[in-house]
Amino acid sequence: EDLSVVGSWSGLPLHKQFEAPFWNETLPAASGGQINVALTTHNQMNLGVGDVFRLLGDGVYDVAMTVADYAVADAPELEGLDVPLLALTADEARAMVDAARPMVEDIYNARFNSHVLAIAPYPPQVVFCNAEINGLDDLKGKKVRGSGRMTTLFLEALGAEGVNVSFSEVPGALQKGVVDCAITGAGSGYSAGWWEVSTHLLPIPLGGWDSVVTAINLDKWNSLGADTQELIAAQVASEFEAPAWADAQGALENDIACLTGNGDCASGDKRGMTLVEVSDADFAKAREVLVSKVLPDWAERAGGDWAERWNASVGETVGVKIGG
Amino acid sequence: MIGYLTLGLLGLLSLSIPVGIVLFLLGFGIDAFFSPFPLTRGLGNLVWSTSNNATLIAIPFFVLLGEILVRSGLATRTYAALDRWVSWLPGGLVHANIATATMFSATSGSSVATAATVATVAMPQAEKLGYDPKLFSGAIAAGGTLGIMIPPSINLIVYGFLTQTSIPRLFLAGLLPGIALALGFVLVTALICAIRPSLGGQRRVFPLSEMIRALAELIPIILLFTMIIGTIYKGWATPTEAAAVGVAGALVIAAIFGGVSIAMLGEAILGTVKITSMIMLVVIGASFLNFTLASAGIGRELQSFLGGLGLSPLAFMMVIVVIYIVLGFFIETLSLMVVTIPIIVPLVVEQGYDPIWFGILMIVLIEMALITPPVGLNLYVVQGARKSGTMSEVMLGTLPYIAAMLAMVVALIAFPQIALYLPDALQ
Amino acid sequence: MAQILLSGLRRMNRAIAILVGVLLLACVVFVLADIVLRQMGSSLGGTDEISGYVMAIATSWGMAFTLIELGHVRIDILRGRATGGARALFDLTAMLALAVTVTLIAVRGWPVLSRSLANSSRANTPLETPLALVQAPWLAGWIWFALVSWLTFVAALMLIARRDFSASEAAIGTFGELDALK
Numbered sequence: 001e002d003l004s005v006v007g008s009w010s011g012l013p014l015h016k017q018f019e020a021p022f023w024n025e026t027l028p029a030a031s032g033g034q035i036n037v038a039l040t041t042h043n044q045m046n047l048g049v050g051d052v053f054r055l056l057g058d059g060v061y062d063v064a065m066t067v068a069d070y071a072v073a074d075a076p077e078l079e080g081l082d083v084p085l086l087a088l089t090a091d092e093a094r095a096m097v098d099a100a101r102p103m104v105e106d107i108y109n110a111r112f113n114s115h116v117l118a119i120a121p122y123p124p125q126v127v128f129c130n131a132e133i134n135g136l137d138d139l140k141g142k143k144v145r146g147s148g149r150m151t152t153l154f155l156e157a158l159g160a161e162g163v164n165v166s167f168s169e170v171p172g173a174l175q176k177g178v179v180d181c182a183i184t185g186a187g188s189g190y191s192a193g194w195w196e197v198s199t200h201l202l203p204i205p206l207g208g209w210d211s212v213v214t215a216i217n218l219d220k221w222n223s224l225g226a227d228t229q230e231l232i233a234a235q236v237a238s239e240f241e242a243p244a245w246a247d248a249q250g251a252l253e254n255d256i257a258c259l260t261g262n263g264d265c266a267s268g269d270k271r272g273m274t275l276v277e278v279s280d281a282d283f284a285k286a287r288e289v290l291v292s293k294v295l296p297d298w299a300e301r302a303g304g305d306w307a308e309r310w311n312a313s314v315g316e317t318v319g320v321k322i323g324g
Numbered sequence: 325m326i327g328y329l330t331l332g333l334l335g336l337l338s339l340s341i342p343v344g345i346v347l348f349l350l351g352f353g354i355d356a357f358f359s360p361f362p363l364t365r366g367l368g369n370l371v372w373s374t375s376n377n378a379t380l381i382a383i384p385f386f387v388l389l390g391e392i393l394v395r396s397g398l399a400t401r402t403y404a405a406l407d408r409w410v411s412w413l414p415g416g417l418v419h420a421n422i423a424t425a426t427m428f429s430a431t432s433g434s435s436v437a438t439a440a441t442v443a444t445v446a447m448p449q450a451e452k453l454g455y456d457p458k459l460f461s462g463a464i465a466a467g468g469t470l471g472i473m474i475p476p477s478i479n480l481i482v483y484g485f486l487t488q489t490s491i492p493r494l495f496l497a498g499l500l501p502g503i504a505l506a507l508g509f510v511l512v513t514a515l516i517c518a519i520r521p522s523l524g525g526q527r528r529v530f531p532l533s534e535m536i537r538a539l540a541e542l543i544p545i546i547l548l549f550t551m552i553i554g555t556i557y558k559g560w561a562t563p564t565e566a567a568a569v570g571v572a573g574a575l576v577i578a579a580i581f582g583g584v585s586i587a588m589l590g591e592a593i594l595g596t597v598k599i600t601s602m603i604m605l606v607v608i609g610a611s612f613l614n615f616t617l618a619s620a621g622i623g624r625e626l627q628s629f630l631g632g633l634g635l636s637p638l639a640f641m642m643v644i645v646v647i648y649i650v651l652g653f654f655i656e657t658l659s660l661m662v663v664t665i666p667i668i669v670p671l672v673v674e675q676g677y678d679p680i681w682f683g684i685l686m687i688v689l690i691e692m693a694l695i696t697p698p699v700g701l702n703l704y705v706v707q708g709a710r711k712s713g714t715m716s717e718v719m720l721g722t723l724p725y726i727a728a729m730l731a732m733v734v735a736l737i738a739f740p741q742i743a744l745y746l747p748d749a750l751q
Numbered sequence: 752m753a754q755i756l757l758s759g760l761r762r763m764n765r766a767i768a769i770l771v772g773v774l775l776l777a778c779v780v781f782v783l784a785d786i787v788l789r790q791m792g793s794s795l796g797g798t799d800e801i802s803g804y805v806m807a808i809a810t811s812w813g814m815a816f817t818l819i820e821l822g823h824v825r826i827d828i829l830r831g832r833a834t835g836g837a838r839a840l841f842d843l844t845a846m847l848a849l850a851v852t853v854t855l856i857a858v859r860g861w862p863v864l865s866r867s868l869a870n871s872s873r874a875n876t877p878l879e880t881p882l883a884l885v886q887a888p889w890l891a892g893w894i895w896f897a898l899v900s901w902l903t904f905v906a907a908l909m910l911i912a913r914r915d916f917s918a919s920e921a922a923i924g925t926f927g928e929l930d931a932l933k
């Protein structure tokens with residue numbers, strides 16, 4: 001069986017450490033040479049990020065993976081997979097994603113003619129500021145570079161101003177005060193040198209966990225024998241998804257240690273950013289905004305019975321209910 | 325697959341099928357012969373996503389800026405003013421071509437737009453003053469390429485966009501190499517004309533008072549440059565938005581110093597739409613071909629080939645330079661960058677090279693590709709502005725400047741600081 | 752007949768190109784307004800997103816004008832050596848390849864729009880632009896380009912059948928020659 005696989009961003013650890021070894025070596029070996037994989041990535045193909053799952057559904061390739069948030073233009077209900085601030089640790093994020101899995105499967109069946117194989121995390125999207133902040137409340141009135149619709153709407157609900165700046169221009173923008181704060185993965189911010197131009201780090205997932213969905217074209221999936229389906233499902237779960245999640249919490253702690261200098265840093269030199277503690281009161285207030293404003297907005301965008309389904313699954317897991 | 329591509333490219337191009345369409349046809353061929361997947365199903369999405377791109381809107385803006393400068397008469401007056409200053413050199417007016425190209429490069433992000441601007445104002449002078457048509461037009465074609473090295477630069481914006489490197493840093497890095505290259509062109513011209521004075525037409529020396537008075541004619545262009553670059557470094561506008569600032573600035577400056585009318589604006593718009601669509605058909609075709617190539621695994625082939633050579637970083641860089649020179653003969657430059665950057669740059673960075681530095685090196689190679697036949701857009705632009713003579717004259721005329729570009733490649737590899745000094749010092 | 756068709760197409764595409772230019776100028780004004788407003792502490796928002804849509808629509812609608820103005824780059828090495836009927840054959844081949852390719856793009860562009868319609872897709876941005884709203888004019892531009900390509904091809908075929916090579920050259924030749932004729 002030949003599989004043509006399109007991976008997520010080729011430069012990021014998720015692809016280099018987990019995707020590439022799994023598809024290039026682990027799966028072909030486990031199949032005893034029955035499965036051959038040709039792997040590339042969506043950025044190497046110069047694909048628009050919003051096209052990755054559209055083309056998967058059209059059968060242009062067999063398997064694709066990228067950030068679920070990139071596909072919400074075609075499926076607003078998918079925003080419910082990764083809501084900011086609901087999961088603070090990797091274990092909580094995993095529980096949230098697992099609870100959402102049946103919904104995600106239905107969305108991918110209906111919108112992208114594909115079957116979900118795995119949901120793995122990018123590191124949580126934390127906040128870098130080049131201004132003194134002592135809590136969430138201080139974001140009010142600040143210009144913040146966010147990414148994705150729900151994050152931007154959340155920032156605006158918190159009283160901040162969402163600004164659109166491309167990743168590579170963020171350091172300059174922080175330095176010149178075009179933005180006061182910017183959100184990205186802690187590791188990306190460390191390797192891109194954001195610590196040079198920012199002083200305060202708010203280590204909470206204000207941008208969510210940026211879940212990366214791996215999916216296979218439904219026609220292709222149905223054409224595979226039951227044995228092959230089982231083999232792929234089992235291997236993806238145990239050899240790709242599980243290790244990627246197992247690594248996530250440690251990676252986050254390592255990245256924060258690297259940025260703030262508190263604790264061991266395995267990636268290189270320690271930096272001296274100020275770690276901002278978020279008080280419980282602060283946190284409760286942000287949740288209040290999320291539940292009273294951001295999530296109901298989403299329920300309206302998504303339409304249908306998605307809010308009820310979300311309440312019964314993700315909401316149950318994290319203890320949040322839309323609409324009272 | 326490489327054989328198919330080379331033969332297909334040469335065959336279809338020599339049939340005189342439009343370059344952009346050739347790229348699409350090659351993509352269809354890759355789909356039909358080398359890939360088990362129905363890649364052509366993705367054609368619509370590819371065309372939409374490639375053209376729905378805020379970065380690329382800098383192309384029509386810069387072209388429009390150049391059109392406004394030409395049609396308001398500002399370009400002609402800048403040319404005449406620079407002529408007062410440089411025509412005493414052996415080579416006379418040829419130096420004015422280079423100086424004017426350098427000057428416009430500082431306001432335009434496009435080499436084609438720069439070459440078109442200079443060619444329009446310079447060509448009428450060549451016949452009047454009896455210059456060698458080869459050297460005269462070669463200097464315009466080559467000088468025009470500075471448009472993408474001296475900031476602002478569309479190609480550097482695209483490079484920064486694709487490699488996630490900082491565009492303002494790239495702009496700073498391009499400044500010194502751009503000026504060095506302009507001086508190199510001047511030096512080469514002076515040397516050739518000192519040896520063969522017949523090529524250089526008459527040298528003309530102007531009185532100092534006239535030279536000083538001419539300086540006033542440069543004020544509009546310097547104002548425009550300050551506006552464009554100033555808004556970027558003040559943090560007021562992104563490099564792409566600065567192109568819009570340039571258009572507005574050119575209109576205002578043209579209204580003050582030259583003339584603006586509805587008829588003139590109409591002509592400028594028609595010229596802009598024509599050149600933009602010409603470039604975009606090639607860019608979109610290249611993007612589709614790139615997509616089929618990546619799907620068919622050419623990236624893996626090239627990566628494993630380069631990785632398997634086991635070369636030292638220096639030898640590796642030599643191979644990369646040769647690859648770009650060869651590809652540059654045949655592939656339009658923006659397409660060449662879009663196709664190769666995702667494959668080549670990660671390998672280069674892995675070898676320990678700085679991505680900002682490599683961006684500048686690549687721009688020199690891309691500049692060369694703009695003036696090497698058979699596919700060299702600047703050659704066509706300059707030939708298009710001539711009233712007589714053959715294309716081969718322009719090609720021959722660019723040879724000395726290609727030598728200067730090769731010297732620049734060597735200098736950049738030997739002294740990376742030529743590119744990295746400014747961005748490091750001003751960080 | 753062929754000449755009437757060609758000059759009609761030329762007039763229409765000039766008008767369209769002017770409209771495209773006005774769209775680009777409007778985009779310049781919009782970007783400038785946003786830059787100024789940002790200095791005053793507010794923002795229109797979404798200039799990036801809107802510039803992208805403008806670029807896509809301007810590009811697709813400008814294509815046919817560039818075709819009529821002989822602006823799409825062609826390599827002239829062999830063709831430049833041919834004369835009369837042989838040269839006309841080069842031009843017809845190129846025109847046919849272009850018309851077929853552009854038609855394919857227009858056909859394959861339909862699923863892009865139809866999927867956006869089916870999903871009621873909205874951009875993943877605070878503006879939440881309905882994608883069909885911008886993809887419909889974009890696709891219409893490519894359909895227009897395909898239509899103009901076939902009409903030009905047919906007109907040139909008629910001219911060549913009459914052995915009127917200088918007229919066909921002016922319609923589907925290359926811009927170098929045209930300038931030389933002036």
Ligand code: NA
Pocket residue numbers: 428429430431432433434470471472473474475476477
């Ligand atoms: Na420039």
Ligand code: NA
Pocket residue numbers: 652653654655692693694695696697698699700701
């Ligand atoms: Na070339």
